[in-house]
Amino acid sequence: MTELDYEKEPVYPEFNVYPPRWNFDNERAWQLYRRAKREQWDEEEIDWNRVREIASGLDRKQRLAIAYWWSLLSNFDNATPVFAHAVIKAFEHHLDTAVRGILTTITYDENRHNMVCGLAIDSMMRGFPFNFKPQDDLERKAMLNVMWTWYNGSRYWKAYLEAYRKYTLDVLFTSFMMGEAAATTVFTTMSRGSKIEEFSKAFKNTAVDETRHYAFTHLIMTQNAPRMAEEQKSLVTKQVRAGFVFLSLITYKPPKEFWKLPPWFESVNERMEDLARDSGFYIPEIKEKEEAWRSAMIRVGATLARFGIKMPAVPEIGVTGEEVQVTEEDFVPIF
Numbered sequence: 512m513t514e515l516d517y518e519k520e521p522v523y524p525e526f527n528v529y530p531p532r533w534n535f536d537n538e539r540a541w542q543l544y545r546r547a548k549r550e551q552w553d554e555e556e557i558d559w560n561r562v563r564e565i566a567s568g569l570d571r572k573q574r575l576a577i578a579y580w581w582s583l584l585s586n587f588d589n590a591t592p593v594f595a596h597a598v599i600k601a602f603e604h605h606l607d608t609a610v611r612g613i614l615t616t617i618t619y620d621e622n623r624h625n626m627v628c629g630l631a632i633d634s635m636m637r638g639f640p641f642n643f644k645p646q647d648d649l650e651r652k653a654m655l656n657v658m659w660t661w662y663n664g665s666r667y668w669k670a671y672l673e674a675y676r677k678y679t680l681d682v683l684f685t686s687f688m689m690g691e692a693a694a695t696t697v698f699t700t701m702s703r704g705s706k707i708e709e710f711s712k713a714f715k716n717t718a719v720d721e722t723r724h725y726a727f728t729h730l731i732m733t734q735n736a737p738r739m740a741e742e743q744k745s746l747v748t749k750q751v752r753a754g755f756v757f758l759s760l761i762t763y764k765p766p767k768e769f770w771k772l773p774p775w776f777e778s779v780n781e782r783m784e785d786l787a788r789d790s791g792f793y794i795p796e797i798k799e800k801e802e803a804w805r806s807a808m809i810r811v812g813a814t815l816a817r818f819g820i821k822m823p824a825v826p827e828i829g830v831t832g833e834e835v836q837v838t839e840e841d842f843v844p845i846f
Contacts (some may be wrong), residue, residue: 513745539730547616547723552716554626562709564632570788575650575838577785578636580794581659583761583780586664587690593671594618596720597684604680620720628715652779654846659772660760666771667757684745687840688732688814689754691725692807694718697762697795700803704793729814734769744820749835751811752823755804756837759827763800766827768837801828 515521523529535541566574594617610829617836626668640658646652698721702714739747757769764777784794795803808830812822822832 514805521834523846526603529601532605533608535608537607537609539734540613541606542703543723543726543730544609544612544616546726547613547620549672550719550723551619552623552719554623554713557627557630557709557713559630559634559709562631562707565707565709566635571646572649572786573748573790574635575639575653576783577790577792578632578639579653579657579783580787580792581628581631581635582640583660585625586660587761588621588624588628589664590621591618591625592668594621596671596675600675600680603773606680608646610731617727618722620724624717624720627717631710639817648777649782652773652775653783655773656776656779657781659776663760663770663772678746680744681731682743682750684731685735685747686750686754688725688728688811689751689807690758691721691728692811693754693758693762693804694721696803696807700795701793701798704795706791709765710792732814732818736820739818739820744818747815748821748823748833749837751815752825752835753837755823755827759804763804763827764797804828805830814819 515630566577569577594614598611598614598618601614636643640654643650643654645654695718698791700716702711702718705714707710736744736747753769755763756766756770759765760770764780765772788794804825805828808822808825808828812832815822822830824830824832
């Protein structure tokens, strides 16, 4: 065992949260951190008693359809541990102080989003899906759709943990860009269209958070892309495609890549969406979803082009670009 020489400064272990360090010169990041603190909101400010009153005026299938949609969303909003893990890695790598701070605020945001999902489900169909007794085949398949969606989330969590051993932090963080751009568009649209006022408030507040999260990914991209090697740029291209593949389940329809779902998933999902729309819960139609994704792609593509990073082809929505194949082993988590 090597003796410690206390006359010299210690040599710290690699990838360790010690020693604590601070820097205050990344002004763009500090502005975003301050903004994150100003824009915090409380999920209990939503009048959940009012939501339960509204639910009492809906029929069973409509209540189930809304609970079903929030359950699917929770697969993506169950991201608190994702960003909590990112916080740890950011400290281990001694990233800018403000960047670490921003990641702590995103962790808090995602916990709030997850709470909203749970409260919405509880208000519409308490106990769904695990303590739920289906009354017919549609209800049974809807319940299974949710459970299999969550199963895919569990596969993605494993991929997320492994990604830190394969990719640099700048590639990992910029990989969130596509997801945040799409989420901003979707929640803004749903906040404007919902006839259920309390859900409209929740979507509006969530859109504010997602806009800020997108600003974070844009910050990381613009500060790190000039130093990226071509291999890293290619990885970002691939992860933009991965973002579409993963998030399309809730914001479009699931492509064949990655997802392992029941054969009835799409038909039952479409039926659930129609039932939810009939109740006043606004879900964009397929053409609106396609347009939202195209807008997000244009937005992200403009940023990537500045740094010589290619956009992937997304033929599902008519977007041309670099042809990339995304295998399960390639996935970097996009929440």
